[in-house]
Amino acid sequence: METTNSLSLTRAAAQQSIKNEVRLNAAYIDGDWVMVEASESVSNHALYDPNTGEVIATTRLCHSAQVEMAVTAAARAYPSWSQTSVGTRARYLQAIADTMEQQFDKLVALSVLNNGKPIAEATIDVGDAIACYRYYANLIIEQETWSKISTDETGIRLLKTYAPVGICALIVPWNFPMVTTAWKLAPALAAGCTVILKPSEVTLLPELMLGNILSAIQLPKGVVNILPGAAEVGAAMTSHPLIDKVSFTGSNSVGEKVMRQAAAGIKDISLELGGKSAIVVCADADIDYACDLIIGGIFTNAGQICSATSRLLVHQDIAESLFAVLKTKTETLKIGDGFAANTQMGPLVSAQQLAQVKKYIDIATEGNLHCLTGGTLLARQGYFAAPTIYTEVPATSRLWTEEVFGPVLVSATFADNAQAIALANDSKYALAASIVSADEHAALEMARHIRAGHIWVNEQQIVVPEAGWGGFKQSGIGRELGTDGLSAYQKSKHVLLPS
Secondary structure: OOOOOHHHOOHHHHHHHHHHOOOOOEEEEOOEEEEOOOEOOEOEEEEEEOOOOEEEEEEEOOOHHHHHHHHHHHHHHHHHHOOOOHHHHHHHHHHHHHHHHHOHHHHHHHHHHHHOOOHHHHHHHHHHHHHHHHHHHHHHHHOOOOEEEOOOOOOEEEEEEEEEOOEEEEEOOOOOOOHHHHHHHHHHHHHOOEEEEEOOOOOHHHHHHHHHHHHHOOOOOOOEEEOOOOHHHHHHHHOOOOOOEEEEEOOHHHHHHHHHHHHOOOOEEEEEOOOOOEEEEOOOOOHHHHHHHHHHHHHHHHHOOOOOOOEEEEEOOOHHHHHHHHHHHHHOOOEOOOOOOOOOEOOOOOHHHHHHHHHHHHHHHHOOOEEEEOOOEOOOOOOOEOOEEEEOOOOOOHHHHOOOOOOEEEEEEEOOHHHHHHHHHOOOEEOEEEEEOOOHHHHHHHHHHOOOOEEEEOOOOOOOOOOOEOOEEOOEEOOEOHHHHHHOOEEEEEEEEEO
């Protein structure tokens, strides 16, 4: 989707939006902005520009009192909203998408400023979020209210319908503002659920614009409540007795805590967690194209993607040639300010994430891993790490087994497809994978044997609303997107009648 006015895609324009439109020191509860008052227990929270490391805004975060208000509002709104027609819900979803389109450049600029990603990536993000709201608006219209289920019994009819799961706590991460929110919020609203949404406290600026959008379209009060908060707020949400479902995207360590908290009251739960995905490059692959796919899979969003293909498996017959091309292409990437037109990789999102990447670079140095390129932090303002590639990394290395969540690629070679499959599957994670091969039939056969929820064959890592998203093993529980994403917020009901 093209932006409407490139002059508005500047740091200055984004800063102006903060002053004029972003509601700081407030939570969106029961259809209105509620101020979070200053107190001894509520301190100012800084929001940063990852390109410079400078503070761009301060705000006060919510605490448990706002959680109680939001859950009460969602519970009050649920009986009416859950019974609205699918047509009404679809119109509100389309209205969210329409309003986001009207504010397209503004949302892109706030994402670049607060998250650090290049304009091109932020543009894709906002377009993807809009597409998700439209997809679920159309999908809920298509779902039959009653469907007949065949049975061998005579004299009866069996019908099936769907009901919303209830009041939902949605907790989203910082790496894809607005996108993961849409992945959860759109199907929840389509299903007839009411929502308490906690965006990441790291990237609040684009997420808070949603409250203004919901007011502009006059979404009924209490249907969506937005709580900018930290871990305390998330814990209060996931353990609240009136919450029926928890959907969380984030790290495995936090995901385990969320699961324990949600166990009280036997809440429905969806978890989208970590990954250590493999990209397999077969002997017959086009090396130049394969290198483009490798770079896209690990250096997009500075590697801060749960599905990043951070383990490269390359056939031993082409390894030397491929690494030569990969090194050259990697070292020509334009790294810099997300607002610069030629930037291909921006900074990491925060000082904390930069320190996380440095920790693994230090581990690699201590372990004498062979660094093909990178292996350093960049000596400049902001949170920048060099795109980094290590070769012939042993499977015992922490860099091979643990999620770095940064622009760090580890690699190994394989002799045949069976070995490649075994290496790809040798992980506690199983979210995604990518295969590059001139033989599509062989690639699809390999895809059948690789344990992952989403696999790309000879393609960049495109994610479309129609395709379910989620993994196996420790990559999480359940699916988002596609029809699976709607099912995550519905419970089936069966009705038996005489024929």
